[in-house]
Amino acid sequence: MTQTPRIDCLQYANWSEKVFRQMRQGGVHGVHVTIAYHENFREMVLNIEQWNRWFEQYPDLIFMGRTGDDVRLAQQTNRTAIFFGFQNPSPIEDDFGLIEICHTLGARFMQLTYNNQSLLATGCYEDDDTGVTRFGKQAIAEMNRVGLVIDMSHSAERSTLEAIDLSARPIAITHANPHWWHAALRNKSDEVLKALTRSGGMLGFSLYPHHLKDGTSCNVESFCTMIAEAAERYGVEHLGLGSDLCQDQPDSIVTWMRNGRWSRATDFGEGTASAPGFPQQPDWFRDNRDFGNISDGLVQAGFSPEEVAAIMGGNWLCFYDEAFTAQGT
Amino acid sequence: MTQTPRIDCLQYANWSEKVFRQMRQGGVHGVHVTIAYHENFREMVLNIEQWNRWFEQYPDLIFMGRTGDDVRLAQQTNRTAIFFGFQNPSPIEDDFGLIEICHTLGARFMQLTYNNQSLLATGCYEDDDTGVTRFGKQAIAEMNRVGLVIDMSHSAERSTLEAIDLSARPIAITHANPHWWHAALRNKSDEVLKALTRSGGMLGFSLYPHHLKDGTSCNVESFCTMIAEAAERYGVEHLGLGSDLCQDQPDSIVTWMRNGRWSRATDFGEGTASAPGFPQQPDWFRDNRDFGNISDGLVQAGFSPEEVAAIMGGNWLCFYDEAFTAQGT
Numbered sequence: 001m002t003q004t005p006r007i008d009c010l011q012y013a014n015w016s017e018k019v020f021r022q023m024r025q026g027g028v029h030g031v032h033v034t035i036a037y038h039e040n041f042r043e044m045v046l047n048i049e050q051w052n053r054w055f056e057q058y059p060d061l062i063f064m065g066r067t068g069d070d071v072r073l074a075q076q077t078n079r080t081a082i083f084f085g086f087q088n089p090s091p092i093e094d095d096f097g098l099i100e101i102c103h104t105l106g107a108r109f110m111q112l113t114y115n116n117q118s119l120l121a122t123g124c125y126e127d128d129d130t131g132v133t134r135f136g137k138q139a140i141a142e143m144n145r146v147g148l149v150i151d152m153s154h155s156a157e158r159s160t161l162e163a164i165d166l167s168a169r170p171i172a173i174t175h176a177n178p179h180w181w182h183a184a185l186r187n188k189s190d191e192v193l194k195a196l197t198r199s200g201g202m203l204g205f206s207l208y209p210h211h212l213k214d215g216t217s218c219n220v221e222s223f224c225t226m227i228a229e230a231a232e233r234y235g236v237e238h239l240g241l242g243s244d245l246c247q248d249q250p251d252s253i254v255t256w257m258r259n260g261r262w263s264r265a266t267d268f269g270e271g272t273a274s275a276p277g278f279p280q281q282p283d284w285f286r287d288n289r290d291f292g293n294i295s296d297g298l299v300q301a302g303f304s305p306e307e308v309a310a311i312m313g314g315n316w317l318c319f320y321d322e323a324f325t326a327q328g329t
Numbered sequence: 330m331t332q333t334p335r336i337d338c339l340q341y342a343n344w345s346e347k348v349f350r351q352m353r354q355g356g357v358h359g360v361h362v363t364i365a366y367h368e369n370f371r372e373m374v375l376n377i378e379q380w381n382r383w384f385e386q387y388p389d390l391i392f393m394g395r396t397g398d399d400v401r402l403a404q405q406t407n408r409t410a411i412f413f414g415f416q417n418p419s420p421i422e423d424d425f426g427l428i429e430i431c432h433t434l435g436a437r438f439m440q441l442t443y444n445n446q447s448l449l450a451t452g453c454y455e456d457d458d459t460g461v462t463r464f465g466k467q468a469i470a471e472m473n474r475v476g477l478v479i480d481m482s483h484s485a486e487r488s489t490l491e492a493i494d495l496s497a498r499p500i501a502i503t504h505a506n507p508h509w510w511h512a513a514l515r516n517k518s519d520e521v522l523k524a525l526t527r528s529g530g531m532l533g534f535s536l537y538p539h540h541l542k543d544g545t546s547c548n549v550e551s552f553c554t555m556i557a558e559a560a561e562r563y564g565v566e567h568l569g570l571g572s573d574l575c576q577d578q579p580d581s582i583v584t585w586m587r588n589g590r591w592s593r594a595t596d597f598g599e600g601t602a603s604a605p606g607f608p609q610q611p612d613w614f615r616d617n618r619d620f621g622n623i624s625d626g627l628v629q630a631g632f633s634p635e636e637v638a639a640i641m642g643g644n645w646l647c648f649y650d651e652a653f654t655a656q657g658t
């Protein structure tokens with residue numbers, strides 16, 4: 001196996017045979033898919049049950065990924081390995097022991113928070129960031145032990161810096177961009193990105209329009225020039241993609257993502273009352289078939305073929321190889 | 330690896346370091362432990378969480394078993410592989426998809442019923458046995474698919490015969506004795522045992538006093554002579570042990586096993602109002618250290634060394650090798 005795989009470290013599509021076929025058409029060998037936003041443990045298990053039906057239904061297209069070697073197996077068999085993750089710690093409820101249970105069931109990433117305060121840390125939409133909680137410190141140690149990656153994509157600044165510091169293993173920000181490129185609340189400060197990458201962590205660049213400079217109108221040159229700047233600041237080996245692709249989802253889903261069961265009034269998150277729905281994707285990244293536009297853009301931005309391959313998936317594969325197994329194994 | 334392992338295919342002790350050390354002292358390499366009687370899915374998961382703590386606490390004594398090879402690993406490393414099972418289908422609730430989830434979490438045996446009617450079949454204490462239900466037929470096919478063994482130890486006659494017939498893979502009666510030896514409600518008819526073993530299934534002989542001729546006073550000669558008779562009737566290759574050892578349990582546990590949450594009045598099961606507690610074990614099988622008394626008794630009953638080894642664990646190991654993986658793998 002000499003070719004480097006393509007990995008997208010965050011998608012939440014309205015899954016269908018069409019989407020799985022587009023993964024194949026785009027040559028995507030590994031995808032980290034969100035299986036929980038606000039779900040409790042039992043509800044999250046129902047989502048795995050649905051994935052088990054898809055794995056049974058489309059064995060020629062997708063299968064469940066557990067280790068980096070499953071990405072290699074996907075390359076060898078022309079399929080896509082699907083890795084589970086949570087955007088909120090709600091599936092572990094208030095129960096330390098569920099961390100290992102979730103890992104056994106296939107979870108490989110868990111955000112310590114979505115946008116709000118969680119039992120573990122503070123989300124980026126809260127007014128005050130009190131850092132990692134008492135339960136959060138225990139959870140980080142347990143996630144380190146079993147091989148469940150700490151993801152701080154939606155977390156607030158102090159919480160993120162503390163998680164990087166507390167974690168004995170490198171963590172990830174699977175889907176966000178640098179704040180210095182586009183000053184969105186969800187994008188990350190230079191300080192966070194330096195601390196993340198210095199500790200061996202990974203950043204997945206987001207293609208969600210609210211995270212892009214000029215939103216839907218952002219062009220691929222701007223996106224790839226930003227990546228070149230990030231490579232200079234943080235080192236190319238810490239960079240990958242986490243597109244945040246929410247393909248084919250109805251707008252009711254983004255409302256649910258933002259509101260779950262916690263808000264009586266509608267929270268618009270990164271949207272507004274006048275534009276509450278999903279934003280339109282830029283025309284150079286509409287779905288899984290468009291990853292070639294990004295690799296072409298990276299070449300144009302001056303990256304070598306090896307660097308392009310690393311950003312398109314090689315770096316995530318190295319990270320997966322180290323991050324998903326129990327500590328010391 | 331030339332030595333045959335010792336396997337006990339049913340225990341429900343009040344687990345402790347003492348019990349795990351006695352498994353080692355008795356040279357027991359594999360134990361099927363009950364982790365659910367009346368628990369729903371979430372409650373069963375709490376029991377796995379407790380087992381995960383024991384695996385972490387006593388790594389030199391026990392570890393979680395998933396395949397027959399884990400019994401071999403136990404032999405090589407002088408430990409005991411622990412295999413999970415349910416005595417009732419309550420952990421799958423009304424949800425087909427939980428069968429695969431439970432298998433992923435480590436479950437390897439599931440009784441279609443405990444003593445009562447379940448959603449899948451009829452238990453041996455019901456007045457009428459209506460056989461395998463509509464959900465039960467779906468569940469059998471799914472258990473066959475994923476490699477979760479159908480156990481009919483507590484099920485009624487017709488349900489058991491139907492399950493044997495419906496299952497595409499051999500099933501098990503992990504802990505019961507022949508009705509022709511001791512006419513207890515829980516012991517199995519000759520017809521059931523013939524159908525079970527002709528289809529490649531396994532019988533684990535129980536050492537629970539209510540299943541023994543003369544109860545606590547049963548002697549090892551009587552027990553082993555019964556096994557010799559069973560070997561003539563059914564073939565030695567289908568026979569093993571499933572002691573039903575409930576060591577160190579307080580009597581409140583047998584009350585809970587019998588009553589769960591289903592009965593306001595106290596059900597005494599195999600006990601009586603005047604003797605509602607756990608019966609006393611016979612003095613030749615008090616705990617895991619006493620398996621040598623049984624292998625000695627089997628020699629006395631005329632079995633060859635190879636046959637003794639097969640009954641003490643070799644037969645269960647062959648069954649484990651075939652039964653625990655997904656169909657067609």
